[in-house]
Amino acid sequence: MSPLQIQAFDAPLGAEVIGLDLARPLADQAFVRIHRAHLDHHVLVFRDQRITPAQQIAFSRRFGPLQIHVLHQFQLAGFEEVLVVSNIKDEHGRPIGLGDAGVYWHSDLSYKAHPSLGSMLHAQELPETGGDTLFANMHMAWDTLPAPLRAATAGLKAEHTYLAKYAELQKRSPWRPDLSDEQKAQVRPVVHPVVRTHPETGRKALFVSEHFTTRLVGVPEDESAALLRELFAHSVRPEHLYRHAWQPHDMVFWDNRSLMHLAAGCPDDQRRKLYRTTIEGDVPY
Ligand code: OGA
Ligand code: MN
Secondary structure, eight states: OOOOEEEEOSSSSOEEEESOOTTSOOOHHHHHHHHHHHHHHSEEEEOSOOOOHHHHHHHHHTTSOBOOOSOGGGEETTEEEEEEEEOOBOTTSOBSSOTTTTSSOBOTTTTSSSOEEEEEEEEEEOOSSOOOEEEEEHHHHHHTSOHHHHHHHTTOEEEEOTTTTHHHHHHHOTTSOOOOHHHHHHTOOEEEESEEEOTTTOOEEEOOOTTTEEEETTSOHHHHHHHHHHHHHHHTOGGGEEEEOOOTTOEEEEETTTEEEEEOOOOTTSOOEEEEEEEEOOOOO
16 A cells, blocks of 8 residues: 555645555554644545444544434444434434534534544445535634734633524424433533633634534623624635535544534435544643
8 A cells, every 4th residue: 555645635724644544453653644634734534435333433532532422313323432424314204313413613512511622424425416514724713813803702711502503403404303301411501712722732723603602601692692703704714614525435534623614515305424423622721
């Protein structure tokens, strides 16, 4: 096999990893290169990976403990660490996966005390048209934030909650289950700094999202909503984005501490299925 290469995209983030078969054991030296590239580029794309769920889990675990999604209804059978992201319905008309995952900009599990370090998505079935995933560079968002907004934001904390848009999502996706009391207990609101420091690179990043951030702590409601709207709009300016067009068997690994992402969506009559693993991160500071 050719030697490992990291080829940066012509985009504000992202790189392709060439010459690595994730079905084979990963040597420590290769792991170090992948880890470094992940910090440098925030999204890594591994093309044409013929790996099993167990292999995806094993590779994911190299980066930290895995998190289990609160919607256990959409775990892959036999693999609680794998969340099925899919719009496919089974023969009884029941969804086999979370069909509307990521329809608002977000960072995975920002609603937890320990949000995610990074997530991996492995493509299983892809639609003919659409189904792209967009990524926004939140370091860039912070670095380019106009001075008055920076001044208004620095030092603030924000509340994140899984339930922020849940009712709205249930309206568009009636199959979304009501949460049990046990599930609700797992997603109590949390508070995180609006500007976080990446624990491995020391770079600052905006850490608020349209999906999960509800309010700025200690800021009057109107002012909080207005400021959040400005931060969201600035974060996803086109010059901060990379758009991933999925190819068969792509494995994509992103950094939730540096990025937000969004599902662009695909026509309802086209099948899309991906397997997600989610790596636990630090408490943001
Ligand atoms: C996710 C997610 C986006 C997509 O799985 O975390 O947000 O395009 N997915 O499927
Ligand atoms: Mn997501």
